[in-house]
Amino acid sequence: MKKSIIITALAFAAIVFTTNQATAQNATAQRTSATTQVNINLSDVISIDPGSVADGSTVEFNYNTAADYNSTQTKKVPKSLIVTSTKSFDVNVKANGANFEKGSDFIPVDVLTIKPVTGGTTTMTGTPSNVVLSTSDQKLISGADLGSSLVLDLEYVIPQAKSSSSDILGKPAGTYTQKVTYTATAL
Structure with missing residues (x-):
């Protein structure tokens, strides 16, 4: 059992x-x-993209005739800045020195005005401001909306009032240079 x-x-x-x-x-x-769990890891980014014309380019103003000294010269530079930012941002500009220089000779940087261009290839929003160049950071664009590959065209202007003044007249012939720095800053 x-x-x-x-x-x-x-x-x-x-x-x-x-x-x-x-x-x-x-x-x-x-x-x-x-x-499956999928993660998307984000970091804040603000970048002036390598395709920006302002990155390493040269803007030339030529004064060869009396008419050149007696007129406003404007150089439009499409796609000057291309910015990608994950937040709203400002664009500032400043000269790296107080003068355009040629050896010991100089022209003050305030002969140059930099203007944001609306329309054209510009896709950057915000409030544009014309800037008379100085060594202080000045807002060129305030409160631009976030975005990817946002384009800003710029105009570089030397007004007739400056080109026909002692700021430029009477200076020795030659090429006067100064670097201009643009900075994009997240808000």
């Missing part, structure tokens, strides 16, 4: 074990979906 109880218990255990295995195999075989 003891032997039949043990055989019955073993048979019962075998049935339960086989049923559990079959159920587990059926549950695995019937699974038709899986779940």
